[in-house]
Structures are given as structure tokens and as C-alpha cells.
Amino acid sequence: MTRIVTLIVLSILATAALMQTMGCGETGSAQARAAQEVYVPPGEHDRYYAFLSGGQSGSVFVVGIPSGRLIREIPVFEPRAAYGYAVHPNDPRRRELESTGGAWGDTHHPAPSETNGVYDGRYLWINDLANGRLARVRLDVFETDRIVKIPNLQGAHGIAVVSPNTKYIGVNGEFEQPTDGLATNPAPYTSVVAFVDPESMQVKFEVRVNGNIDIADSSKDGRYFFSTVYNLEQGKDMGGMIQFDRDALAAIDIAAAEKAVAEGKAEVRNGVPIIDPANVPGVLTLIPVPKNPHGVNVTPDGRYAIASGKLSPTVTIVDIKTLKIVAEPEVGLGPLHTTFDDRGNAFTSLFLDSQVVKWNIDKAVEGASDYIVDRINVHYNIGHLQAAGGETMKPHGDFLLALNKLSKDQYLPVGPDMPEAQELIDISGEKMRMLAAFPTPPEPHDAVFMAASVLKSKVKQVFDVGADSIKEGAESVVRTGPNAVTVNMTMIRSAYTPETIEVREGDRVTFRMTNVETIRDMTHGFALPDHGLNVSLPPGATKEITIDTPKPGVYWFYCTNFCSALHLEMRGRLIVQPKDGPVKITDWRAGQNVAGMQVPGVPSTEKPNGR
Amino acid sequence: MAAKRRLFLAASVLVAAAAWLPYWGFLMSAPQYPDESLTLQVSHRGIEGDVQEVETLQQYIGVKFPEQLPELEWLPPALMALAAILLLGSLAGAGLGGRLLRWTGVVLFVALLATSAATVQRRLYDVGHDRDRSAPITAVRDFTPRLFGPTKVGNFTVWSFPHVGGLALVAAMTLALAGAGRKVRT
Numbered sequence: 001m002t003r004i005v006t007l008i009v010l011s012i013l014a015t016a017a018l019m020q021t022m023g024c025g026e027t028g029s030a031q032a033r034a035a036q037e038v039y040v041p042p043g044e045h046d047r048y049y050a051f052l053s054g055g056q057s058g059s060v061f062v063v064g065i066p067s068g069r070l071i072r073e074i075p076v077f078e079p080r081a082a083y084g085y086a087v088h089p090n091d092p093r094r095r096e097l098e099s100t101g102g103a104w105g106d107t108h109h110p111a112p113s114e115t116n117g118v119y120d121g122r123y124l125w126i127n128d129l130a131n132g133r134l135a136r137v138r139l140d141v142f143e144t145d146r147i148v149k150i151p152n153l154q155g156a157h158g159i160a161v162v163s164p165n166t167k168y169i170g171v172n173g174e175f176e177q178p179t180d181g182l183a184t185n186p187a188p189y190t191s192v193v194a195f196v197d198p199e200s201m202q203v204k205f206e207v208r209v210n211g212n213i214d215i216a217d218s219s220k221d222g223r224y225f226f227s228t229v230y231n232l233e234q235g236k237d238m239g240g241m242i243q244f245d246r247d248a249l250a251a252i253d254i255a256a257a258e259k260a261v262a263e264g265k266a267e268v269r270n271g272v273p274i275i276d277p278a279n280v281p282g283v284l285t286l287i288p289v290p291k292n293p294h295g296v297n298v299t300p301d302g303r304y305a306i307a308s309g310k311l312s313p314t315v316t317i318v319d320i321k322t323l324k325i326v327a328e329p330e331v332g333l334g335p336l337h338t339t340f341d342d343r344g345n346a347f348t349s350l351f352l353d354s355q356v357v358k359w360n361i362d363k364a365v366e367g368a369s370d371y372i373v374d375r376i377n378v379h380y381n382i383g384h385l386q387a388a389g390g391e392t393m394k395p396h397g398d399f400l401l402a403l404n405k406l407s408k409d410q411y412l413p414v415g416p417d418m419p420e421a422q423e424l425i426d427i428s429g430e431k432m433r434m435l436a437a438f439p440t441p442p443e444p445h446d447a448v449f450m451a452a453s454v455l456k457s458k459v460k461q462v463f464d465v466g467a468d469s470i471k472e473g474a475e476s477v478v479r480t481g482p483n484a485v486t487v488n489m490t491m492i493r494s495a496y497t498p499e500t501i502e503v504r505e506g507d508r509v510t511f512r513m514t515n516v517e518t519i520r521d522m523t524h525g526f527a528l529p530d531h532g533l534n535v536s537l538p539p540g541a542t543k544e545i546t547i548d549t550p551k552p553g554v555y556w557f558y559c560t561n562f563c564s565a566l567h568l569e570m571r572g573r574l575i576v577q578p579k580d581g582p583v584k585i586t587d588w589r590a591g592q593n594v595a596g597m598q599v600p601g602v603p604s605t606e607k608p609n610g611r
Numbered sequence: 612m613a614a615k616r617r618l619f620l621a622a623s624v625l626v627a628a629a630a631w632l633p634y635w636g637f638l639m640s641a642p643q644y645p646d647e648s649l650t651l652q653v654s655h656r657g658i659e660g661d662v663q664e665v666e667t668l669q670q671y672i673g674v675k676f677p678e679q680l681p682e683l684e685w686l687p688p689a690l691m692a693l694a695a696i697l698l699l700g701s702l703a704g705a706g707l708g709g710r711l712l713r714w715t716g717v718v719l720f721v722a723l724l725a726t727s728a729a730t731v732q733r734r735l736y737d738v739g740h741d742r743d744r745s746a747p748i749t750a751v752r753d754f755t756p757r758l759f760g761p762t763k764v765g766n767f768t769v770w771s772f773p774h775v776g777g778l779a780l781v782a783a784m785t786l787a788l789a790g791a792g793r794k795v796r797t
Contacts, residue, residue: 517667518663518664519661519664565671565748566671569747
């Protein structure tokens with residue numbers, strides 16, 4: 001008897017020990033495998049660029065996937081001295097910012113340009129929810145090149161490129177406005193979806209929608225623009241916004257809208273034709289979906305639009321041909337957004353469950369009971385999620401990024417505000433596998449992946465000398481008016497030419513500068529103390545900026561982009577002479593002042609003061 | 612045509628072509644240029660390639676390209692003259708006069724190549740020694756780049772090698788030597 005008991009106890013212990021060992025071993029090797037999959041050795045490149053919206057940082061973060069390394073920030077709605085972006089009030093981008101709503105923004109949804117339904121690596125558009133703006137980033141230089149205010153709209157939230165060839169960028173207005181445009185009339189409120197031309201960035205037309213227009217996508221053939229709409233009840237507070245059982249998925253027929261504009265059936269306000277679908281049947285179809293839906297995503301094959309329930313544990317699958325609901329399967333608590341692999345599966349983020357759920361689209365449509373394929377926990381409260389190529393007609397089916405709104409205990413505590421986490425998940429197999437987590441500055445909403453092979457060869461690193469370039473040997477300082485001086489400057493390791501510039505107090509000085517370097521990564525900066533000026537010039541680039549010189553003094557301009565062994569020595573002086581002092585105006589290499597620009601009481605010109 | 616004549620004809624054509632091709636090449640690599648190298652070629656037109664970038668770098672260690680390269684003015688005519696002698700050698704008969712002509716061509720060829728190599732080496736020595744002593748970086752000592760192969764200069768490895776013209780000359784000399792040394796076929 002004792003022996004039997006001993007044997008039983010021993011066998012239980014042995015089994016437990018074996019399970020323990022196996023369990024530990026599996027965890028250990030799974031982690032090692034995951035680590036290996038995201039490890040990119042020094043000197044090698046990532047497989048994807050991931051563009052993450054920067055939220056209130058007003059920028060776009062570029063992260064390498066699978067390593068999760070932050071490789072670039074593209075400032076958009078906020079000046080960033082580190083890149084010489086929009087720093088000085090006279091910088092053209094800064095002026096564009098100031099004239100359209102201020103030097104901050106809230107970016108949510110990066111949308112790359114498409115050709116034939118896949119990313120072409122030309123542009124990326126990003127919204128500013130806070131100030132109703134849309135910006136375009138040139139992907140050859142990773143720089144913002146246009147910022148426009150969308151008229152008749154507040155709260156530019158969801159945006160999407162109209163597939164397959166980027167005919168428009170659709171921008172959803174989330175915050176409803178008095179329909180007649182007058183603040184004195186509180187009701188009724190409506191919002192608009194704006195359609196923006198990708199090249200000119202002009203708003204071509206807008207379509208009025210009742211309620212709050214949220215997230216957007218387009219059908220793959222470019223026929224429809226889909227938007228989720230909440231608050232059809234037009235409540236003005238939270239309680240009032242959740243009364244109805246059903247809100248809507250809006251489908252705008254783009255060709256019908258264009259026709260209505262061409263036939264003059266739109267009212268023009270602030271230069272933009274606005275179509276009221278009540279007057280033009282066929283432009284807008286509202287498909288009833290459970291109340292307060294959130295994301296809408298079109299499947300890669302273009303068959304279905306999938307609206308995520310948010311408050312309802314379901315996703316609503318709409319057949320795009322008929323605009324009819326074909327299924328409404330339950331997927332879990334708090335479904336927000338859906339993305340896709342290349343094997344007919346959808347991945348939906350579950351905000352409340354803190355999960356990604358993988359489900360089979362065909363099975364869900366057929367009503368099969370086993371449409372749920374897998375679930376994986378994330379840490380914690382996922383918002384957007386995006387699989388590589390998930391918004392294109394050709395998903396890659398390898399990686400998925402879960403963007404978490406709240407993330408506790410993932411990183412060392414850094415004060416009351418916890419870092420937000422992005423989690424990278426392997427979706428290449430039947431089961432999802434967690435690979436890695438990485439933080440970014442606050443706070444990304446959405447992301448898109450672009451294969452390195454699409455973009456790498458398009459990136460421009462050295463600019464060609466153009467007609468506006470200052471050539472070496474042709475530098476000058478020219479007085480162009482009684483209070484105006486133009487400096488034509490070149491820079492190359494490790495000096496500015498000219499290195500000394502003399503002006504008079506109160507002069508308006510225009511710097512035209514060319515970085516005459518010819519090799520990549522030899523960027524020079526031009527920072528001028530006490531004048532709010534820091535410009536960054538890539539090799540071959542020419543930039544112009546005008547400043548005022550209200551205070552006499554000696555100001556050392558210097559190079560802010562590390563360039564060479566003599567980087568610290570790369571500097572020069574702007575000497576601002578007092579108005580009533582012993583004024584000496586030097587024109588450097590100009591030979592003489594421009595005719596008729598003599599300054600009374602001031603010696604006109606001195607000959608070159610050396611190089 | 613006898614085999615030796617064909618060898619001399621080939622040598623003559625190669626030398627004439629070489630006169631107008633780049634003679635010598637340099638390839639410079641450094642850690643800050645991970646997947647690219649700077650290149651220079653010396654041809655009858657002078658120094659070509661990444662000249663601006665190399666000059667920008669040179670100023671830090673007080674090195675500069677020679678301002679005058681008179682040898683590049685006399686080299687093409689000298690090579691064309693040599694090509695003419697080799698051509699005559701290919702046309703000349705098997706008698707003593709012909710052999711003398713061919714051997715003269717070979718000797719001149721060797722002398723020309725030796726003089727050129729010595730001149731290049733001298734230029735390379737000057738580049739590494741005739742330096743601006745007030746240059747900013749003092750860490751790089753005087754140096755003499757090798758005529759062939761790698762030389763370390765500061766953070767750069769400078770590879771020196773015969774370019775297509777130089778290779779054509781070496782090939783032509785081999786052909787001429789083979790032709791001159793061959794027994795006359797009767």
C-alpha cells in the first residue's frame with residue numbers, strides 16, 4: 001500500500017516536473033524564435049517601412065518592420081527644429097501652417113497613394129483632426145509638401161485614398177456644423193465628406209451627411225466611398241448620441257456625385273460645391289448598422305465592406321455590389337478596426353477584450369459556426385491594427401501591427417503617463433504569434449506598411465543643381481534697397497561662403513543658400529541665434545528665407561547638422577551695425593550696389609573682404 | 612601573315628587604343644561610405660571621377676592634386692608613335708632589318724612603360740609628401756600610395772590599379788615580347 005502511494009506521488013511529481021520543463025522549454029524557444037524573427041543585424045535593413053500617425057505630436061513616425069526601430073519622424077503640423085522644419089515665421093511651410101489653423105495638429109490616418117490598387121511610393125496623406133486639415137508628404141524626400149484647410153468642415157477624421165488609382169482623397173468631417181453655415185442657427189447640424197484632388201490638393205466637391213462621419217475606406221474599383229456614421233439622432237451630448245439602435249454605413253457613389261456637380265446640382269460655399277443628397281437621389285446610400293460603429297474596411301478582393309460594431313460585439317459585412325448586409329457575425333467585445341491577410345482571413349481589433357481576433361470571411365458570410373480561427377491577447381486596449389498591405393489589393397500576409405491605446409506594465413515607469421505600445425504579430429501561420437513590442441512617442445492611431453522594395457529605390461538623397469542654385473564662385477551680398485540685403489550663399493565642408501555679412505540695424509535680409517555638396521547624407525544646417533532661424537539643407541538643395549535684424553550685434557550662424565571634423569568650426573558672422581553708429585555697409589563680391597539703391601549717408605560699397 | 616606579325620599588329624592596335632582610354636584608376640573606400648566607393652581615373656584628359664568630393668576631403672589633411680600633369684600631354688603622342696613602330700614591325704619582313712625594327716619597338720615599349728610607372732610613383736610620392744602643413748587634421752602622416760594595391764591613408768583605403776588603358780598596354784607588351792621572341796617560321 002505504502003509503495004503504491006509512493007509510486008503514485010512519485011509519478012505525479014515526475015509528470016509535473018516534466019510538464020514544467022517542457023513548458024519552460026517551449027516558452028524559452030518560442031521567445032528565442034520570435035527574437036530572431038525581429039532581429040535585424042547592424043548594417044542590414046528592415047523589410048518594411050511602417051508609417052505611424054503621430055497623434056497630437058502632429059507628425060508621422062517611420063518605423064522599420066520587423067525590428068520596430070524608429071528610423072524617422074516626418075514633422076507635419078508642428079515645427080521641428082531637428083529637421084529645420086517650419087521653424088522661422090517666414091518659412092513657407094510655417095506660413096501655410098499659420099494660415100490654415102496654427103502650428104499644431106492631431107494626425108490620425110496615414111493614407112499612401114495607390115496605382116492599380118497597390119502602394120506606388122509617391123505620396124502619403126495625413127489628416128489633422130483638430131484643425132480640419134489635410135497634408136501631403138512627399139515620400140521621395142520624406143517631407144511635408146502641402147497643407148490645406150478643408151472648407152465647410154470641422155474635425156477632419158477618417159481619410160482614405162480612392163482606389164485603385166488615387167482619384168481623390170476623401171476626408172470625413174466628424175464634428176457636425178450648422179447646415180446653413182451660420183453659428184446663429186443651432187439646428188440642423190450636418191457634416192460633409194470632402195473629395196480632394198491628389199495633385200492640386202483642391203477640394204473638388206463635398207457631400208453632406210447627417211450625423212458624425214467617422215472612419216473611411218473606398219471600394220477597390222473606386223465606385224463607392226464608405227464612411228461609418230454615428231449619432232444619426234443628432235444629439236449634442238454623449239447621452240444623446242447613443243439613443244438609436246442603428247446608425248449607418250454611408251456609401252457615396254462617386255460618379256453620381258461628380259455628375260451632380262457637373263449638372264450644377266450643388267450649392268457652392270467657400271468655393272466648394274456641396275451636394276445635398278436629399279436633392280440628388282443616388283449619391284448617398286445609408287446602410288443601417290448597429291449604433292455608433294467605428295471602422296470600415298474593404299476586403300482586398302473588393303467584395304465586402306466590413307463595419308466594426310464598437311458598442312456591438314459584431315462586425316457587419318456588406319456586399320458592395322448590392323449594398324446589402326450579408327452577415328453580422330459576433331467577433332468579441334469592442335470591435336474597432338479590421339485588416340486582412342492574403343488567404344481570405346480578417347483580423348479585427350477588440351478594444352474591450354484587448355485582443356486581435358482572426359476570422360474567416362467566407363465562413364462568416366456562409367453562416368458556418370467555425371468562422372473564428374484564432375484569438376491573441378495584446379497589452380492593452382488595442383485601437384487600430386494593420387496587416388502589411390492589408391488596405392491594398394495585395395496583402396502580404398506576414399506581419400500585423402496592433403496599436404495599443406493604453407499599455408500598462410510594458411515599459412519602465414516614466415511618470416504618470418505610460419508609454420503607448422505597438423505590438424508586432426506574426427500572421428503567416430494558422431495561429432497568430434506575438435513577436436515583439438516597441439513604444440513610440442505619443443501617440444499613434446493608425447499605421448500603414450510599405451514594402452522596402454516599393455520605396456527604397458525612389459528615395460532621393462542628393463538634389464541636382466537647378467536654375468535657382470547658387471554656384472560656387474558666384475556668391476554675393478547685394479544691397480537691394482535702403483533696408484534690404486540679399487545674401488547669395490554656398491556651403492560645403494566646412495565653411496559658409498561668405499563667412500562674414502555686414503548689414504544695418506533694421507535691414508530685411510534674404511538668405512538664398514545652396515548646399516553645394518554632391519554626396520548623400522552631407523546635409524548642412526544654418527542656425528542663426530536670436531533670430532528664430534534653423535534651416536536644414538540636404539546636398540544640392542537651395543532654400544530661401546527672409547529675416548529681420550532689429551537688434552545690433554554680432555550673431556554667429558553655425559552648422560546644426562554634424563558634417564565633418566571641422567563641424568564646430570563651420571560658422572560665420574552676421575554683423576548687424578547700429579543705425580546711428582559708424583556704419584560701414586559691405587557688399588561682398590557684388591562689385592557695386594544695385595543701381596539706384598544708394599543709401600543716403602552710407603558709403604556704397606567695399607570690395608571683397610576675402611574668402 | 613606570319614604569327615609574329617599578327618602579334619605585332621594586335622599590339623599596335625592595343626597601344627593606339629590605350630592612348631585614349633583611362634590609364635590608371637584609384638578606388639577609395641572608408642567606413643562612412645558603406646556601400647559605395649569614391650573613384651578616380653587618370654586619362655589623357657587629366658584626373659576624372661569623384662574629383663569634387665576627393666578635393667573636399669583632401670583639404671582636411673593638406674593634400675592636393677598636382678596642378679600640372681605635363682606627362683599626360685606627351686603620353687598620347689608617344690603611344691601613337693609606339694603604335695606606329697609596332698605596326699611597321701608587323702609589316703616588316705623576316706630579315707635582320709625587320710627583326711631589328713621589332714626589337715627596337717619592344718625596347719622602346721618597355722622603356723616607355725618603365726618611365727611612366729616611375730613618373731606615376733613620383734607623383735604619388737609628391738601627393739603624400741608635398742602637403743600643406745597648416746591643414747586642420749594633423750593625425751595623418753606623410754604617405755606614398757602604392758602603384759598597385761591598397762594603401763591606408765587616414766580612415767581611407769586607397770586602391771591603385773591599372774585601368775583599361777593600362778591593362779591594354781600590359782597586354783600589348785606581352786604580345787610584342789612574344790612576337791619578338793618567336794622563332795621565324797620559314
